[in-house]
Amino acid sequence: MKPSYLRISEQLDQYIKDGIFKKGEKLPSEIEMASNFGVSRETFRSAVKVLEREGKLFVKHGAGTFVVNPLPNIENNIETLQSITDMIQSAGLKEGEKRESISLEPCNQEWADKLCLSEGTPVIVNKRTRMAEDVPVVVSINIIPEQFVGEEFIQQEELGSLFQYFEEQRGIYISRTDVELNVPLHTDRNCQKLLVYPETTVLMLKQLHYDILNEPLMYSMDYFRTDVFTFTMRRARG
Amino acid sequence: MKPSYLRISEQLDQYIKDGIFKKGEKLPSEIEMASNFGVSRETFRSAVKVLEREGKLFVKHGAGTFVVNPLPNIENNIETLQSITDMIQSAGLKEGEKRESISLEPCNQEWADKLCLSEGTPVIVNKRTRMAEDVPVVVSINIIPEQFVGEEFIQQEELGSLFQYFEEQRGIYISRTDVELNVPLHTDRNCQKLLVYPETTVLMLKQLHYDILNEPLMYSMDYFRTDVFTFTMRRARG
DNA sequence: CAGTGGTCTAGACCACCGC
DNA sequence: CGGTGGTCTAGACCACTGC
Structure with missing residues (x-):
């Protein structure tokens, strides 16, 4: 009721x-x-x-x-957190992925700050190209402290949604994300894979994901093709 | 109390x-x-x-x-609507402007859709370069239906914040804005003025501003230098 | 099951707006 | 000034959680 x-x-x-x-x-x-x-x-x-x-x-x-005048619904509202998998699928496209690399690396200053670690602590760096209809549309790099993932994470070829992985395999719910909008230079290596058409441009989101208790869990750099994804939002006066 | x-x-x-x-x-x-x-x-x-x-x-x-774990405050939260003038001033910089052009033009399909006009209706197109410490940092193009502005709008050389203009001169309060994030090609004419350093990139916001009753008032295309402005926001799970 | 938050009420007084 | 929304109360019952 x-x-x-x-x-x-x-x-x-x-x-x-x-x-x-x-x-x-x-x-x-x-x-x-x-x-x-x-x-x-x-x-x-x-x-x-x-x-x-x-x-x-x-x-x-x-x-x-x-x-007041009814406003249109905003599609693809960036304020609503969803996984890249969901973003591709909700556009009615077939989602796929290709792992570019996975490694254990000492974290740099930036990652350490965000994830509340000391510089140099080993972290898992996972780099993937995400596909829609077999065409690359996103390059995503995830930086995750070792203790949050299991052996299967490194071995599995296809991971799919990390949101789903954390929830189902690790019992961790990602509830919140802080985002910094970035526009990479078109000479950025991570852009190159996405620049299949000359008029394509790329938006990069640096995202720090938190669990339900606001513990930082994962830092990501996600490169999106702007000809495939539309990002909208609503701003209001303070 | x-x-x-x-x-x-x-x-x-x-x-x-x-x-x-x-x-x-x-x-x-x-x-x-x-x-x-x-x-x-x-x-x-x-x-x-x-x-x-x-x-x-x-x-x-x-x-x-x-x-829960206290989250850091987010600076420059893009979700809080503020004028470009405010953005520059709150960074402690001296704000300035240069009007590039102002004209009355028949509105195109896109502008007409957003502003709820018929295609071809004359609208005021106001193009300015905004400065911080005498260096160009934003190019903004405002599309405004004729009836919302007065004679003084066209004649004044320096307009300053349009938010302030609407509020003080016209009694209209801009309370809400729908935004579409865009990344222009670096060959975009409006970018050129901003690309003073080779590593500079530009983020463009297409913004539809509403008054307190959600009536569309003004459509803008604002080009921001990403080396000057940082845009952040917080996303939460639906 | 006991303990917690979620909803709901009837009534009270206060703060603000516009005439 | 009368009418509006903003806050607050004391108590009630319901819905959910975790043991």
Whole structure:
């Protein structure tokens, strides 16, 4: 049984979609609406908060609650964390991979900082080319502290989603990622594999993945072909 | 007078920073904590929700509320919308601008789609080079429907922040922006002005700005030097 | 099963807006 | 000033977790 406030927020959303509540219009007061829905005012307010967070209602203290113009859904919202495997598959493409190399290397200053290790600590460096319909679309380099992976990690030829690997094989859930957007030079070695067309450009994400307790787990550098992937997001004023 | 739930969330945050509540530790139950703080359970829960949203606490139904590893603050979080003027100034640099061109042009398919106009409707196209310490760091192109700006817009040589212009001169508050990340080819004309060093690369944001009621107001294409600006963000699992 | 967080209520008072 | 949303309470019952 879904809680009331969710049912009400969905119904309000539908009313907006159906034009029963029109853009710019002020909703009746919370007390009145709560009474209409047969719930307490706090419960109705919870429903409003859901839609306010989604940018569908605008609440102004002392003035009222207003319907705003519905925004389009954003596809490929980069703010929602998903694995590269999911990104390729949700575009309806056949996902594949080729391991370029895997090695145990002393970590450099940058990796050490991010992963909270001391410089020089051995880490696993896993480099793969990810394919969509047998064409290379992503080059990804993962840096992982030794203790987080097992023997099978090094031996397996095809790893697939590391998110899935960590969850199913190691019981670790990746919940959050800090990202730095980068644009590599087109002379960057890791770009070369992706520059199959002269008009192709590449976006690189440096990503630090955390588990549920915000422990840094893996650092990645992922090179994406921008002619294959579209990255969008929504910004809001502080 | 700050509301209790905010005071409590700040105090909890401080306790975490001070190590009084340690990473991974389970907090006492909500009833107990609420009683400790001398507030009702709902009020204490509001405080917890603030920190949960900030990724500082992890709440698990039926199990408890846990302190997680504090994450570093993210600088230059791209998710927080700010004007280019602000971005330059908050880096402690002297901001300047040079208008390259301003014209009234029939809008193309892409602009028309975004701004909800018909193709061919005249729009103002404003192209500027933005400077930091007298060096070009951003090229920005703004596409604005005629009715949103006044005569002074076209005549003024230095516009400064358009966010500020809209707010102060036109009473319009830009509250939200949809962004598409792009990497232009280094042969792109708008890049050329920015490629002062051979290792410089450029990130381009196509941005559709909305007012408080989510009405599309302005479409922009902003070219940023990645050696000057760092863009970071935080992603979370759906 | 006991203990935890999730939802919900009816009512109260406060802070803010616009007339 | 009246009407709106913002906060807060004390208590109730439900849903989930882990032993």
